Amino acid sequence: MNGLSGLGAVVTGGASGIGLATARLLSAHGARVAVLDLKPDSVEEPLVPLRADVADDASVRDAVAEAAQELGGIDILVNNAGIGAIGTVEDNPDEQWHAVLDVNVLGIVRTTRAALPYLRASRNASVVNTCSIAATAGLPQRALYSASKGAVLALTLAMAADHVREGIRINCVNPGTADTPWVARLLDAADDPAAERAALNARQPSGRLVTADEVAAAIAYLASPAAASVTGTALAVDGGMAGLRLRPAGE
Known part of the structure; x- marks a missing residue:
């Protein structure tokens, strides 16, 4: 990933979890990185913190333009901002469906649309979207999130x-269940957090949750010139969850 040096990168939802891990990794490999987030105040130098709400087009356009000015252009866009939802198709009201789709899907549309003029001017233009194993595997209690x-x-x-x-x-990564602040909040809200964590670990053939740094490494690869022939690809970072069917332990 040495080819990242000097490139300008924008990471949405970059103040925590996978987004922050990605921003830090891109920066460590020489990229100039702007973090767009609802609450960017905790972001430290050399990252450039910018407030943006991906559900608001004017906010996105202003932040992307400011990022381009700060970075001297935009070569890489990481569309990572997203929100979750729990429940079956019966459980989430229409308002929640609209809100989740507005952030998780239209947020990508708004940010990419605003960044395209700058990406077209780059010789190393790349967009990476944070998708999910939920796009390709049926997970219980995730109807709305999976649809998004x-x-x-x-x-x-x-x-x-x-x-x-x-x-x-333009590519995406499909993380399995990742050990992020959002998952931590879900675990804290469970009746038995330890049992819930054990169940999430067991769901992945690797036997553990994916780390934010592991997902960030995949994003950084797809964003880098090292992946110059990779486009239209969904890279799974899921501990084998999408493709492996193991026999029960001990058999």
């Missing part, structure tokens, strides 16, 4: 087709 991430996967492929001839590569 299924849309992200389809959107990634369509965007890749639209912009490949402009020299803009």
Whole structure:
């Protein structure tokens, strides 16, 4: 990933979890990085903190323009901002469906749309969307969240087709259950947090949750010129959850 040196990168939802791990890794490899987040105050130098609400088009356009000015252009966009939801198709009201889709899907649309003029000017343009194992595997109690991430996967492929001839590569990562602040909050709210964590660990063939740093490494690879021939790809970082079917332990 030495080719990241000097490139300008924007990471949405970059103040915590996977986004912060990604921003730090890109910066460590020489990129100039702006973090767009609702609460960017905790972001430390050399990262550039910028407040943005991906559910608000004007906010996104202003933040992306400021990022481009601060960074001297935009070569990399990481669309990581997202929110979760728990429940079956019966459980979430229409208002929640609109809110989650507005952030998880239209947030990508707004940010990419604002960044495209700068990406078109780059010789190393790349967009990486944070998708999820929920886009390709049926998970219980995740109807709304899964629908939003299924849309992200389809959107990634369509965007890749639209912009490949402009020299803009577009990919996504599909993390398994990751050890992030959002998952930690879910565990804290469970009746038996230890049992719930054990169940989440066991769901992945590797026997543990994915780390934010592991997902960040995949994002950084897809964003880097090392992946110059990779576009329209969904890279699973899921401990084997998507493709492996292990026999029960001891058999």
